[in-house]
Amino acid sequence: MIDTLYKTVMPDAVKKWELAGLVTDFPEDGGECFRFGELQIAVFNFTSRGEWYACQNVCPHKLQAALSRGMIGSAGEEPKVACPFHKKTFSLKTGQNLNGDEKPIAVYPVKVEEGKVYVGLPS
């Protein structure tokens, strides 16, 4: 079910920009989880890189909804998030599992305009 619910959205495939919240709602170098209908999406304020990322909140390893509470960081140049349950790490750019054979996670584009954070969804 997770596979059909969460699919990576490329920037040019965005049909709708959903408002997640204000920039000030986010902890620095940390994430928050947002609910868009059925979807739980983790949005990260990667302050130290000056970047924003979004991905499914569910970790494919044990299907726990907690990636937004994971620590973010980098592996080489690649920005990543570590699931708080068993420290499976995923690229925030591609969604690939960086330290194992888990399925990739879906990632979503994020844009910030006038202090507001939006997540790009396919519909």
Next chain:
Amino acid sequence: MKHVIVVGNGMVGYKFCEKLRAKADSTKVKVTVIGEEVLPAYDRVHLSEYFETGEKEQLLMAPRDWYAENDIELITGTLVNHINREEKAVSTYDGKHFHYDMLVLATGSSAFVPPIPGVEKQGVFVYRTLEDLDAIMAYGKDCQNATVIGGGLLGLEAAKAVKDMGLTAHVVEMAPRLMPRQLDDRGAKMLSNTLEKMGLQFHLSKRSESIVGADAVTGLAFQDGEILHTDMVIISAGIKPRDELARQCGLPVGERGGVVVDGELKTADPNIFAIGEVALFEGMIYGLVAPGYEMAEIVAAQIAEVDYTPFEGADMSTKLKLVGTEVGSFGDALMESREGTSIVMEDQFKGIYKRINLSADGKRLLGGVLVGDTSRYNILHQMVLNEMPLPPHPEDLIAEAREGAPVGNGVADLPDGAQVCSCENVTKGALCHTIEKEELLTLDAIKSCTKAGTGCGGCVPMVTDLMKELHKKMGKEVRNVICEHFAYSRQELFSLVKVKGIRTYRELLAAYGKGNGCEVCKPAVASILASCWNELVAKQSTIQDTNDRFLANIQKGGSYSVVPRIPGGEITPDKLIVLGQVAKKYDLYLKITGGQRIDMFGAHVGDLPDIWEELINAGFESGHAYGKSLRTVKSCVGSTWCRYGLHDSVSFAIEVENRYKGLRAPHKLKGGVSGCIRECAEARGKDFGIIATEKGWNLYVAGNGGSKPQHAQLLAADISSEDCIKYLDRFLMFYIKTAEPLNRTSTWISKLEGGLDYVKDVVVNDCLGIGEELEQEMQQLINVYSCEWKEVVNNPELRKRFRHFANSDEKDPTIKFEPMREQKKPVNW
């Protein structure tokens, strides 16, 4: 260009390809492999893992792509049924013909099926290939039990597999003991005792007469008339070399099977080699993988025309992990045909039996048997192979290591010729040479460069020890850096933070790190910052592990558990009532912990501040169960109530727990105080344990439970309460300042040069002159302690962070519970 055809794609056939390609590429030698099984070569040694994982891919020696990448033509699912030696050609059952210049028979063996009437019945299997396993699993679904015929190495593997399938396992063995070729009577008895405790059932000295049942098996009849009722029979009574091809083309074979080969592994036809379990060398079939690999090496070298040493027979030593125990047998294990003396150590309580055989003159180790504890197998095996001199007290070789006693004869004493990795035939000399020359700094690098440790993995501990020795010698002490973002050890970072007065992760990363940090360095630095300044961890919440970020323990399903501090395990009725009321109100599952506290499970993240508000109002404080910090100080009831108690252990435990509460360390810390030597608080299983004596207290340190239980060791005896606190201050602070991340006190001490003696010197004798400094640092941390939950509860900004959705007050709808014994539990993941 030569064309080599390999018949058989098993472990040895594969290894031959790998070794040949390492010596000769496709411009020199063309290689075709024809295998009978559908899958490419897989690891038969670990066949029983298939029952656990159910994944065939994991067992493959190399994926199919590997053969293509190495220009090896791989034909699977095809039986070779004819060799024409005159024309140098083989043909397959489906009528294809291949010409060869050199032919390598690596056809291996099949299971030997004894001629018992009824073996054709449904429910009779052999244990040899993945297909056999599939069939066993499919049939086993409708069975209650299964009987394995054969109590040897393979039979016990099969019995383990049966047990893993959830069936009752019976093992029938003709000989009066298990593993008759590897173990002596007492060793075998110890093994069967241990395995019986695990639920296996043995029938020794039993000859099977027939398999009974109409169409399908219903039982096994023995020659003594007894019948064992069973739903399934798995035959594992030995192997039979697959020498049909050799017989067909007229090559000499042994009386009981096997293609006769010489030291060059050549058959009577100089263009045909045989390797592995099909080869008969000096009347012997080598049914182990290491000798097979050695044969593969010798043939590969001949074909590639490089130097080699002819085969001279191999050692049949073996080590095996079974259900809940382990077995090793090395060198001349039984000493049936030689004069000599044995030393035996038997511990029926722990299920350990060890025997070593010494030469008649008492100067050399000939072999031995290890049951229950094979930790010294590698080194003992090497002593035999290299004819190393015995230590002055050979009994020490099998004695239980005494606390603090150095274990002699380590890897450093091995001669260069010692074969460290028998699967890949890597000697100590070669390994050390490569490590030094290539400057290999990690185990992974060593594995990929030398192949050592990539086979059965049994030599990895030895390779690791060697690596460490060498790194020391090379002056290349591998810097124990935290991760890719900080080129410093934890101890160095600790000093930097302290000396430079750094208060935040971001400052430290900017000044001494690179990149954006990660899940390794962030919590490690968070712990250092907390140990240095003891400031509220919630202020830098995103560098904390999730438990520290939400000041609660995340549990299966995504809910959290709450553990208030109950110092020394003492609690008033009123407070106990509050816990019950809060648990009822927020629908929490209650359990008493091992540390004499009450754990409340199943809290939604959004409820945590409300729950804590109620607990704090009732006088509770954070228990720090979520932190790498002091957990509990467990106590027995002590002299106030107990008729044996010498001192008031509860009061002292409460004093100590309150002193160190909130103290963050490289790993969790637990303590215990017992009022007398009966030790009801299990204090010696803790990082620090205090036990009352007639004259005062004994202070023990560095114990733990966990995966590697350790008894705490005596740091100081018969000391006053004041001295006990003083030494504890020093000990804990010294640990906090110098240990690596996530090392408990026992691991820390075992890595410290000088071990416990050194710690004693620092803490008790103050040999570094830092005693007072350590005490002061501890006192500062204690002075600034405050309950972090109290701060969060009273801070609306911090409270706001405890929510699942940032844009909705709803709880996470994916968290689900189900009832269990009048409480709840999370649904399975």
